[in-house]
Amino acid sequence: MIVVTLAELPALPLHTAGKYVAGAYIVLFALVLIYVAIMAIRLSRIERELGELLACAREGELSAGPGERPAGPGERTAAAGAGTQPDPAVPAVCPPGQDDVAQPESTLA
Amino acid sequence: MERSSQPQAGLIKRGSRARGETPAYSKGLRTLSISTVIAMAVSLSLVFFYAPLEAEQGFLQKIFYLHVPLAIVALCGFVLGGLLAIAHLRTRDPRWDYRSYVVIHMSLIFAVGTLITGSIWAKGSWGHWWVWSEPTLVSFLIVFLLYATYQPLRFAIEDPERQARYASVFAITAGAFVPLNFIAVRLSTAYLHPRVLGSTSNLPGSMALTFLVSLAAMSLLFATLCKYELTAKHTRAQVRALRRRLEGQAEARRAPRSAAPSLQHVTAMTAAPPPGGRTTGQR
Numbered sequence: 001m002i003v004v005t006l007a008e009l010p011a012l013p014l015h016t017a018g019k020y021v022a023g024a025y026i027v028l029f030a031l032v033l034i035y036v037a038i039m040a041i042r043l044s045r046i047e048r049e050l051g052e053l054l055a056c057a058r059e060g061e062l063s064a065g066p067g068e069r070p071a072g073p074g075e076r077t078a079a080a081g082a083g084t085q086p087d088p089a090v091p092a093v094c095p096p097g098q099d100d101v102a103q104p105e106s107t108l109a
Numbered sequence: 110m111e112r113s114s115q116p117q118a119g120l121i122k123r124g125s126r127a128r129g130e131t132p133a134y135s136k137g138l139r140t141l142s143i144s145t146v147i148a149m150a151v152s153l154s155l156v157f158f159y160a161p162l163e164a165e166q167g168f169l170q171k172i173f174y175l176h177v178p179l180a181i182v183a184l185c186g187f188v189l190g191g192l193l194a195i196a197h198l199r200t201r202d203p204r205w206d207y208r209s210y211v212v213i214h215m216s217l218i219f220a221v222g223t224l225i226t227g228s229i230w231a232k233g234s235w236g237h238w239w240v241w242s243e244p245t246l247v248s249f250l251i252v253f254l255l256y257a258t259y260q261p262l263r264f265a266i267e268d269p270e271r272q273a274r275y276a277s278v279f280a281i282t283a284g285a286f287v288p289l290n291f292i293a294v295r296l297s298t299a300y301l302h303p304r305v306l307g308s309t310s311n312l313p314g315s316m317a318l319t320f321l322v323s324l325a326a327m328s329l330l331f332a333t334l335c336k337y338e339l340t341a342k343h344t345r346a347q348v349r350a351l352r353r354r355l356e357g358q359a360e361a362r363r364a365p366r367s368a369a370p371s372l373q374h375v376t377a378m379t380a381a382p383p384p385g386g387r388t389t390g391q392r
Contacts, residue, residue: 017169
């Protein structure tokens with residue numbers, strides 16, 4: 001079916017100005033592709049940051065005692081100093097994310 | 110930073126009222142994306158398999174269906190950015206500045222596409238990549254260079270509130286310049302560059318239909334990319350606000366300097382004050 005359809009279609013005169021037309025349409029394709037790649041990088045960064053935040057939130061719940069309000073990662077040091085021993089495997093505070101590092105968004109945007 | 114405290118307090122108030130009503134920029138994104146893909150596919154099919162070859166330029170004229178819609182959408186985007194900036198200055202709502210920024214940003218990308226495809230067309234048609242005596246080309250380059258200063262202007266201003274205001278004034282002024290520039294070029298005497306608007310009726314029906322479908326597809330692509338950009342930036346701001354909330358220091362760390370709007374309304378809505386803590390507006 002596809003072969004028949006393609007056979008019915010008129011042939012494109014690519015031998016004359018084909019390279020210019022192809023170049024122009026490739027430019028649009030490349031622009032969209034670059035944009036999609038940038039969006040993929042952004043998405044992976046957001047996913048990584050969300051994972052870090054989720055880990056921080058879980059750690060906050062673990063460090064809080066029964067009936068206590070789950071402490072935020074920023075409050076964890078004080079809570080640990082009051083009674084429980086801090087887990088050495090867990091950093092004292094949530095690590096700063098990409099957004100907290102001075103980085104102009106315009107470089108990626 | 111002294112003058113920024115008052116508008117920020119307003120933001121908090123507005124954010125508190127709208128808590129739980131965070132704008133969902135991703136609403137309708139799927140439908141829009143599917144529509145764009147379909148429209149682009151139909152457009153390309155019409156361009157290559159339906160529209161007849163032009164008598165003078167032949168196959169090279171197929172660039173017309175890409176280059177002209179790109180230019181029209183880019184210029185309309187610049188004007189739209191100005192209109193959104195007017196809304197920002199009228200309401201002082203940072204969301205309008207946010208939309209204006211994204212629309213102008215995307216228009217700039219489309220303008221790059223216009224310049225590149227135009228150069229390719231010029232090379233194939235006239236034998237030169239660029240013709241300085243052609244007013245349409247030069248005027249579009251001037252508009253492009255004008256808007257190329259938009260991001261550096263934003264980045265040069267540290268205070269987010271002032272940044273948004275100055276950027277809005279720039280967007281309005283430059284947005285008003287775009288149609289004036291367009292009219293001035295059309296009134297000029299040189300008609301080397303092919304005329305499109307105003308002579309569309311001279312196009313055969315099949316060519317006019319293909320052109321209009323291409324224009325619609327390009328507009329949909331523009332709208333989709335803008336929506337993607339809005340959603341991505343909004344999501345990133347939400348994650349940033351959530352991080353501050355989890356760290357219990359909603360306003361201890363200043364946001365890094367950026368040309369992009371600070372999206373304080375997102376922070377205000379998401380980062381509720383911790384027990385006994387202060388709100389951003391109480392600085």
